[in-house]
Amino acid sequence: MHDGTVFYTIFLIFGGAAIFSTVVLYTRQSLLVAYILLGAALGPWGLGLVSDLSAVRQVGDIGIVFLLFLLGLHLQPQNLIHMLKEVTWIAMLSSIIFALISYLIGRWFGLTNTECWVLAAAMMFSSTIIGLKLLPTTILHHQHTGEVMISVLLMQDLIAIIVLILINGAEDGGGLVWNDLLLVGVALPSLILFSFLFERYVLVKLLARFDRTQEYVFLLSIGWCLSLSVLAQKMGLSEDIGAFVAGVALAASPISLFIAESLKPLRDFFLVLFFFSVGATFNFSFAAQVIIPACILALLMLFLKPLCFKLLFVKAGEKRLVAKEVGLRLGQASEFSLLVASIALGANLISDVASNLIQATTILTFIVSSYLVVLKYPTPMSLSDKMRKD
Secondary structure, three states: OOOOOHHHHHHHHHHHHHHHHHHHHHOOOOHHHHHHHHHHHHOOOOOOOOOOOHHHHHHHHHHHHHHHHHHHHOOOHHHHHHHHHHHHHHHHHHHHHHHHHHHHHHHHHOOOHHHHHHHHHHOOOOOHHHHHHOOOOOOOOOOHHHHHHHHHHHHHHHHHHHHHHHHHHHHHOOOOHHHHHHHHHHHHHHHHHHHHHHHHHHHHHHHHHHOOOHHHHHHHHHHHHHHHHHHHHHOOOOHHHHHHHHHHHHOOOOOHHHHHHHHHHHHHHHHHHHHHHHHHOOOHHHHHHHHHHHHHHHHHHHHHHHHHHHHHHHHOOOOHHHHHHHHHHOOOOOHHHHHHHHHHHHOOOOOHHHHHHHHHHHHHHHHHHHHHHHHHOOEOOOOOOOOEOO
16 A cells, blocks of 8 residues: 555544544543644644645634534523624734733844734734633533624624735735725625525425435535535635534534534544644744744733633623633633644745744644633543533
8 A cells, every 4th residue: 555545544533633632531631632743743844644635624613614514503592692792892902912922022022123013913813723622612602602703703803804904915916905805895795694594484394305315414514614614715705614514504503413413423533633733833943933922922822811801801891700710721822823824924924933823823722721621620631521522
């Protein structure tokens, strides 16, 4: 068998994940840590056994799409609208605060002005994938804590799209920025309107007629999720937002819980690939130059993000326990940080050192934050039966 085959790559990833997960569980760490460390060990900058990450990364991104779709299935539209009104100012203000802090830290590290702004953009947001992967699907989605957290992450995704447009505009000289922003403002309401009309007049009737055929329901739900994701991407939005809207449109259907349960194994399969690709992207040849700044920046983000979110939510009238839990669950950098670093490096806006600083900081916050959440709050990955909720 040739070492470059897809089968061999899948064997390395999942065989290695089984071994690393065993060690991680014995040391009472989060399983996400196992996947990230495995990527670092087997990736092109480690042992080099998995050298081509493009396919792994693209397939892994499907896991995020399914995750957002499943989350949408558990959120009633009226509850989501109510929460978005409450958290919009919190998401925007917190993003600005984190950006300013990161910019100043970048200047302290001696980065150029452009690199500081890219670093600021990368550190603005919390991880959708970490936050939602560690969110119990059977208890928090119907409770206030889960609704608050998901609403913040959704608003951050919308802000992230605008930031990405601005970075792309810096690459092409800025001529298309306003057109792109206007397109997003029109595209999102149009996507939402289309999804609810299609669900009401087409999907509901198909599900009512063929709901006894579970395989058909499974295929129809996947087709609906991926179709709206592709449509959102074509409209200038992200695939994640399309998947989330697809899920919310189906949330009122009585069959939504069955769809959510049937897609969980598929989601987990792709998420292993995603976290493997996260660990494999780090270039160890720059480790000596970025490890100290990355540790300092990661510690600041791990401390300041939970504190800032807690204070803002208390100010908004949330209970202190809810504010504290949401803050800790959102206390890390984002997978969007990796995307910002990659795009900025490709556009020659930042150096390799700055790119690896962002990657190292993001990975460190992923590892530490997931461990803290698993240790303190109910998650699907908790080691004790009392704390394990899914």
